[in-house]
Amino acid sequence: MFYVSGTQLMTPERRKAVWAIYVWCRRTDELVDGPNASYITPTALDRWEKRLEDLFEGRPYDMYDAALSDTVSKFPVDIQPFKDMVQGMRLDLWKSRYMTFDELYLYCYYVAGTVGLMTVPVMGIAPDSKASTESVYNAALALGIANQLTNILRDVGEDARRGRIYLPLDELAQAGLTEEDIFRGKVTGKWRRFMKGQIQRARLFFDEAEKGVTHLDSASRWPVLASLWLYRQILDAIEANDYNNFTKRAYVGKAKKLLSLPLAYARAAVAP
């Protein structure tokens, strides 16, 4: 998980804090994505949200919650993005179709944009930055959206096999595609044209996020830039697979991952 390698590049205090947030997010995702997902109910998510409120008030349930309690006592982290991620998991319990990009955007905000909002207070905004705080948070949000859109484009076949289509149905229809085309999983000219548009939009969100990275505290820029570049390369891998995201899982090879780190370091070292 390159978020992990990304956080290894941070100062120890920040690394521990991001790690605590990561673990909470991973456990939250596992509730609906993990092995026991079929038993999860909205009530279980309500209980998870109650635990979140307790740990924010300094009453952690276990040692992982305690790590997040420690983080929120050290950094000005707000509870709302965490609550919003739980709401995203409630959606994932029952919602398996998205009619429009607006609907999909909201879902991406809930499960991924929230991660950006959770982590900005830990990454820190550069003291000499001229950018407004709002614009930095918008860039963080954009990175979450970009990552989730990329995740969705990477997993079209995998999600279809679980009966889920996150791609906006109105855009599929405009491209002359139907749900059956997704379940059939054939790469056609229509599919390539549709995917080109989807990839182009995801890249726009990465571009917006990248502008904001330069306004983070200098010690946080490199790991965030490295993780941004790594995830964005999944889009290149989908293109390299001739848009076959039905049966091929696009991924970034070790060599490219390793190459991204020094490149991101050099880029992050350049003043904004």
Ligand SMILES: CC(C)=CCC/C(C)=C/CC/C(C)=C/CC/C(C)=C/[C@@H]1[C@@H](COP(=O)(O)OP(=O)(O)O)[C@]1(C)CC/C=C(\C)CC/C=C(\C)CCC=C(C)C
């Ligand atoms: C250095 C760095 C990127 C730190 C962020 C670490 C962190 C707290 C990550 C949490 C990720 C997580 C487990 C979220 C739970 C929900 C979920 C699974 C979201 C999807 C992530 C991908 O997970 P995975 O690859 O495992 O997918 P599968 O579960 O296997 O299907 C998401 C695609 C979204 C993740 C979103 C981010 C990492 C956004 C990070 C944004 C920032 C660090 C903001 C940076 C600030 C600026 C100004 C750009």
Ligand SMILES: Nc1ncnc2c1ncn2[C@@H]1O[C@H](COP(=O)(O)OP(=O)(O)OP(=O)(O)O)[C@@H](O)[C@H]1O
């Ligand atoms: N439109 C909805 N709005 C909010 N919550 C919903 C909606 N549809 C379902 N849910 C919640 O998601 C939970 C699980 O979704 P699930 O698909 O199993 O139920 P469902 O969509 O109502 O379908 P069914 O009626 O066949 O169970 C439901 O128990 C319900 O609490």
Ligand SMILES: [Mn+2]
């Ligand atoms: Mn997941």
